[in-house]
Amino acid sequence: MTPDFHKQYRPLTSRPFLRGYAYSEYAPSGCLAPYIACFWEAGEVKEGAGERKVLVIPDTCADIIIHINYTRQTVSSRICGVADSPAVSVQKPSGDRETTFAVRFYFWAVRLFLNVKMSELYNQVLNLELVDKEAAGEFKAFLDITETSGRIAWLERFLLNRLLQATVKRQCNFNVYNAVDRILKNSGSISVKEVCGYASISQRQMERLFMQDIGLSIKRTADLVRYQNVWCDVVRQDVLNIQDTVYRYGFADQSHLLNEFKRFHGVTPRQAKEIALLNL
Template identity: 30%
Template sequence: MKYQEIIPIKQLQPYVQYFWIIEDMSNNIGVHNYKIIPDGVPTLIYQDIPNHLTEQSSTHKSPLYVYGQFTKYTNQVIDGPYRIIGVYLKSTALKALFNIDASEFKNKNIALEDLVSSSVLEQLLNAITVEEKVEILSTFLLSRVTAIKYSNQKAVYASDLLKQGKELKEVQLEMNISERSLERIFKEHIGMSPKFFSRIMRFQSSLNLYRNNAFENLTDLTYQSNYFDQSHLIREFKEFTGVSPKNFLHKAEEQLINYPKIKE
């Protein structure tokens, strides 16, 4: 697999973390099973060479779609050559880009053509190089930001506090808002409850420790990640990856983060 990242233009950086491209054009690639792990971040996906890719969560045929906030892992099977271009958004970007509550995207893939009227798919199909396709996606997203001009600063601040490991009560106190108001902000801008978002952030923190081998044993990983006990950590791993921590360590190959290939 070949993997690369492209930094977005400055105007898009409040909404887009980066563009990523994964591809393998070899004819003898065979069948590979991937898992998509919840990370609290939506993504705009363009399956540039889509014929050999099956998405468990897809209910549409479009190669261009928004992958919303997922609360559980999903499976993806690739059989043959492929190229996928992803726009890794910010956690709070969906409302700002599409003027639709992010909760409408929860656990869904939605074809872009069902969200907005745009010629972007036709432009992508006619473009030759990856660079041209990234530029087309950039121009489209910039047009959305310019047209909507929606402020999501409260959501950005609240999500940043939870990413830092703050408790929900601490976030409410720091922002001087009620529990109900915090719930509304998260439903509208992020697509899930602040409690569940906090769960995903804690799991991702433990996963980063795991990836960097920054722990001595499962007990140490449990303590560093603020889980109650090992069984709690193992349950979260299985819910969000489909495998135990031990199996993830020995069987998962991650070139694109949160998109591991699981060896049989």
């Protein structure tokens, strides 16, 4: 079963319009599109440019981030699991020739590509070698690849091979996919009882499957999906109609919506929109 969730759900970062030397995104091939939101790349911070600070919000994705230092001939990698709180990433100039290349997985797909216990990745940033030593070792090949197109091609081959192995081992669970489908179609505004009822499975068993395949509880998954849907509305609408949003996504009232948004984003919807438009 190949999920088509990506056709109905496209989570956003805090600065969805950011493009250029500092940061660029690249779409995956059609075979990987159901599992991968994008590849992304960030160049080094130039000397004299000062620190680069980026607000990182819960985008319901997990990233493998590969840092390539051509000056020192080193490659390091880390895995950033799905998070439920905002953080600020600070990048400083080093004077070396380096680049950061990464792949961003949808929350329903990570387990298909990594040999990892998903519950151990929740709200964590870990050295990939501690999680999947085999993958971390293979990424040393990036020292010999200097073009973005080459990095994408290499990583796509690696991921497609991993996906084939997962398919043979049947690492995807149809009950989880059915539950995710229900959560996404309801924009996250759905109870745990409804999710389990739709999948015809007990809540206890479904919670266990979610922790195994996604690393989050059913409720937290739905909460994050709802938040991301609200954030997409904030970005796309000239002025967010709060009352309509309260009704559409099942919040108790305006205060509930604003508190929930700020808990995940760190700022109010208006402030978040200002940050997003910095690079428009």
